[in-house]
Amino acid sequence: MLQPYLPFLILLAVAAGTAVMMIVLSHFAAPRRPTHAKAAPYESGMPPLGSARERFSIKFYLVAMLFILFDIETVFLIPWGTIFFTGAGTGGPAMGFLLIEMLVFLVILFVGYVYVWKRGALKWD
Amino acid sequence: MTLDVSNYPQLLTALLPELVLSAWALILLLVVAWRHGTARDLRLAGWLTLVALATAAGAAWWLWWQSAHAAGISTMIAVDDFRFVADWIFLGGALLTVLFSMRYLEREGLLAPEYYVLLVFATIGMMLMGGGEDLMVIFLGLELMSICLYALAGFNRRSPRAAEAGLKYFLLGAFASAFLLYGIALVYGATGTTNLSLIGVQVVSLELQHAPLLLLGVALLLIGFGFKVAAVPFHMWAPDVYDGSPTPVAGYMATAVKAAAFAALFRVVGEAFGPVGAWREIVAGLAITTMVAGNLIALAQRSLKRMLAYSSVAHAGYLLVAVATGVAAGSAAFVFYLVAYSLTTLAAFALLAAKGRGGESDVQIDDLAGLAAQRPWLAFALSVCMLSLLGFPGTAGFIGKWYILVAAMSTGQGWLAALLVLTSVVSAGYYLPVVMAMYMQPAVSTEAHAEVCLDGFGRVAMAVAVAGLLFFGVAPNRLLDLSKTSATVQRGAAAGAIAAPTFSPGH
Numbered sequence: 001m002l003q004p005y006l007p008f009l010i011l012l013a014v015a016a017g018t019a020v021m022m023i024v025l026s027h028f029a030a031p032r033r034p035t036h037a038k039a040a041p042y043e044s045g046m047p048p049l050g051s052a053r054e055r056f057s058i059k060f061y062l063v064a065m066l067f068i069l070f071d072i073e074t075v076f077l078i079p080w081g082t083i084f085f086t087g088a089g090t091g092g093p094a095m096g097f098l099l100i101e102m103l104v105f106l107v108i109l110f111v112g113y114v115y116v117w118k119r120g121a122l123k124w125d
Numbered sequence: 126m127t128l129d130v131s132n133y134p135q136l137l138t139a140l141l142p143e144l145v146l147s148a149w150a151l152i153l154l155l156v157v158a159w160r161h162g163t164a165r166d167l168r169l170a171g172w173l174t175l176v177a178l179a180t181a182a183g184a185a186w187w188l189w190w191q192s193a194h195a196a197g198i199s200t201m202i203a204v205d206d207f208r209f210v211a212d213w214i215f216l217g218g219a220l221l222t223v224l225f226s227m228r229y230l231e232r233e234g235l236l237a238p239e240y241y242v243l244l245v246f247a248t249i250g251m252m253l254m255g256g257g258e259d260l261m262v263i264f265l266g267l268e269l270m271s272i273c274l275y276a277l278a279g280f281n282r283r284s285p286r287a288a289e290a291g292l293k294y295f296l297l298g299a300f301a302s303a304f305l306l307y308g309i310a311l312v313y314g315a316t317g318t319t320n321l322s323l324i325g326v327q328v329v330s331l332e333l334q335h336a337p338l339l340l341l342g343v344a345l346l347l348i349g350f351g352f353k354v355a356a357v358p359f360h361m362w363a364p365d366v367y368d369g370s371p372t373p374v375a376g377y378m379a380t381a382v383k384a385a386a387f388a389a390l391f392r393v394v395g396e397a398f399g400p401v402g403a404w405r406e407i408v409a410g411l412a413i414t415t416m417v418a419g420n421l422i423a424l425a426q427r428s429l430k431r432m433l434a435y436s437s438v439a440h441a442g443y444l445l446v447a448v449a450t451g452v453a454a455g456s457a458a459f460v461f462y463l464v465a466y467s468l469t470t471l472a473a474f475a476l477l478a479a480k481g482r483g484g485e486s487d488v489q490i491d492d493l494a495g496l497a498a499q500r501p502w503l504a505f506a507l508s509v510c511m512l513s514l515l516g517f518p519g520t521a522g523f524i525g526k527w528y529i530l531v532a533a534m535s536t537g538q539g540w541l542a543a544l545l546v547l548t549s550v551v552s553a554g555y556y557l558p559v560v561m562a563m564y565m566q567p568a569v570s571t572e573a574h575a576e577v578c579l580d581g582f583g584r585v586a587m588a589v590a591v592a593g594l595l596f597f598g599v600a601p602n603r604l605l606d607l608s609k610t611s612a613t614v615q616r617g618a619a620a621g622a623i624a625a626p627t628f629s630p631g632h
Contacts, residue, residue, distance in 0.1 A: 115157070
C-alpha cells in the first residue's frame with residue numbers, strides 16, 4: 001500500500017545520511033587549526049551574544065529578500081518541469097503553451113534580475 | 126466581438142490592456158536600471174510612463190469599441206464595459222498623477238525614477254482587481270497594487286513622517302489582506318469555487334443564502350474591502366498615510382486606489398452575492414457610519430491635507446450608498462460619481478502639492494488667505510474643486526450625488542438618501558472655509574503665495590480636470606450614457622439561467 005512512498009523514504013534516508021556523513025567525516029578527517037573567529041558559532045555571521053537591539057545593515061534584508069524571490073523561481077520551476085515532461089500532450093495544455101508560459105515568467109524575473117544587478121543591490125559595499 | 130476566454134489567443138486579446146501595460150512596465154524598469162539619478166532621467170521615465178498609460182488606455186478603448194464580451198461564463202477576467210470604463214478611470218487617474226508629479230518630484234528632490242515604475246505596476250494591479258472575475262485574480266491584483274503603494278507611501282526616505290506612513294500602511298494593509306484572504310477561503314469552503322458567477326449559481330442552487338460559513342466569508346470580504354476604501358471604522362490609517370505620502374501619491378491613493386477597491390467590491394457583491402441579502406445591511410451600515418464620522422471629523426481639521434483625507438473618507442460613504450442600492454439601480458450612479466470624485470480629488474491634491482513649500486507640505490487652511498488676489502486662476506480651480514466635492518449645482522459632484530440620491534430613493538432606501546443630504550450639508554462647514562479664506566481674507570504679505578508654482582504639465586492637467594468638472598456638471602449626458610451602458614455587471618442576477626456547474630462543492 002505504501003509502495004509509491006518508497007522513493008520518498010529512500011530520499012529521506014539519503015538526505016539524512018549525507019548530512020550525518022558530512023558532519024561525522026569533517027569531525028574526524030578535517031584538519032583543526034582554530035582561531036578566535038573560526039571558533040565562533042556562526043563563523044561568518046554576527047556574534048550570537050550581545051544586545052538584541054543592535055542595528056544591523058539593511059543589506060542583510062536586501063539579500064534575504066532577493067534570495068526569497070529567486071528561491072520562489074525554483075519552487076515554480078520544479079512542478080512545472082514535472083508537468084511539462086509527463087503531463088503535456090495527455091489531455092493537459094499543449095506543450096508549446098506550457099513552454100511559452102514559463103518563458104514569459106522567466107523573462108519577467110530576468111528583467112527584475114537585470115534591474116537589481118544594475119542598481120547595485122547585489123554589491124556588498 | 127465575442128471572446129471565448131478558455132481559448133488562449135482570445136484570452137490574451139481580452140487581457141490586452143493589462144498585457145500592454147505590463148510590457149511597458151518591464152521596459153520602463155530596464156530604462157530605469159540604466160538611467161537613474163538625474164532630473165533628466167526622471168523626466169524621461171515620466172514621459173515613457175505617459176506613453177505607456179496612453180497605449181494601455183487605447184487598448185482598453187479598442188476592446189470597448191469592438192464591444193468585446195465574453196462567451197458564456199468568463200473565467201478569471203471579465204470582458205464587459207464596466208471593466209473598460211473602470212480601466213479608464215484607473216489609467217486616467219494615473220495619467221493625471223504623473224502629470225502632477227513631474228514638477229513635484231524635482232522640487233522635493235525625490236530623484237528616483239522608480240516612482241513611475243511603481244505607479245505603473247500599481248495601475249496594472251488595479252486593472253486586474255477591477256476586472257477580476259475570480260476572487261483569486263482580485264486578490265492578486267490587490268496585492269500587486271498594495272505592495273507598490275506601500276513603497277510609494279514611504280517614498281520620501283528622508284522624512285520620518287513618510288516612514289511612518291509607509292510602515293502604517295504596510296502593517297494595516299497586510300492585516301486587511303489577511304481578512305480578505307480568509308473571507309475568500311470561507312466562501313470557497315461554502316461554495317466550492319472562487320469564480321464570481323459560479324459562486325452566484327452555487328448560492329442559489331445549494332440555498333446558501335443563510336449559511337453561516339458563507340455569511341462569515343462575506344463579512345470578512347467586506348472588512349477587507351472596507352480597509353482599502355477607508356470606510357469607517359476601518360479608516361484610521363487614511364489620514365496619517367495621506368499626510369506622510371508625497372502629495373500626488375496621496376491624491377492617487379484617494380482616487381484610483383479607492384476606485385479600484387470599489388470596482389472590485391461592486392463586482393463581487395453584484396455577481397457573487399446578489400442572492401445573499403445580508404451584505405446590503407452591512408454596506409448600508411458602513412455607509413452610515415462612514416458618512417457621519419468622516420464628515421464630522423473633517424470639520425475639526427485645520428490642515429488642508431488631513432481635511433482632504435477625511436473628505437475622501439466621507440466620499441467613500443457616499444459611494445457605499447450607491448453600492449448598497451444594488452447593481453441594477455446604483456451602478457450608473459456609481460460610475461458617474463467615481464469619475465466626478467476622482468477628477469475633483471486629484472485636482473485638489475495637485476493644487477495642494479503646488480502650494481506646499483519645499484519638503485514641508487503642511488498647509489493650513491488659513492495659509493490660503495488672499496490666494497484669489499494673487500493667483501486668481503489657482504484660486505478659481507480650487508474653488509471649483511471644493512464646490513464639486515460639496516455637491517454644488519453646476520459641477521459634476523452635484524450630478525453624481527443627485528444620481529446616487531435617485532438610486533437610493535428608487536430602491537426604498539430613503540433614510541440613506543436623507544442622511545447623505547444631511548451630511549453633505551455638514552461638509553459645507555469645511556469646504557466653504559477654504560473658498561472663504563481664498564476670496565475673503567487678505568493675504569498675510571504680498572509675498573505670501575510667491576512660491577506657489579504649477580508647471581506646464583500641471584497646468585494642462587489642472588485645466589483638463591476643472592473643465593471636465595464644469596462640463597460634466599452642465600452636460601452630464603455623455604458620461605451618464607457611458608455609465609449606464611457600462612453597468613452590465615448584472616450577470617450575477619441572471620445566474621439562474623446558467624446551467625449549474627458539474628462539480629460538487631466541498632463540505
